[in-house]
Amino acid sequence: MAKIKGAIVVDVEKCKGCEVCVISCPTHVISMTKDVNGKGYHYAYMENSDACTGCTNCAIVCPDGVISVYKIKVDA
Template sequence: MSEKRHVIDARRCKACGLCVDNCPKDVLALGSTINAQGYNYVYQKNPDKCVLCDICGIVCPDVAIGVVVE
């Protein structure tokens, strides 16, 4: 049986906020940590609320976040 997990690629995130705005469970937020490109990248502020719906991955223009199947 395959497992799903939520992933965030901080190197690719440009802090556009689309994933934060579209998350139905209020899992994501813009953090205070800055990546190499100078953006405050997204983090899971409420990881226990994530239902692995992958809406964040669908709306992300940089493919920096989403749900992967292992």
């Protein structure tokens, strides 16, 4: 059975840590880092990367457009 696997890449220096992506992720992939970026913001990262389906919700809702989404079909 084919399964969809996704991943996101966050433009760390442009992320403002607003967390809108966190609650928009249906599979609870995203958290905010404890570290901060050059501007002093905690930034988004995949804490639970296995759950990412590449649905693009996080990227679509990101006000700063800092998230890129990748997706592949894998055979389970």
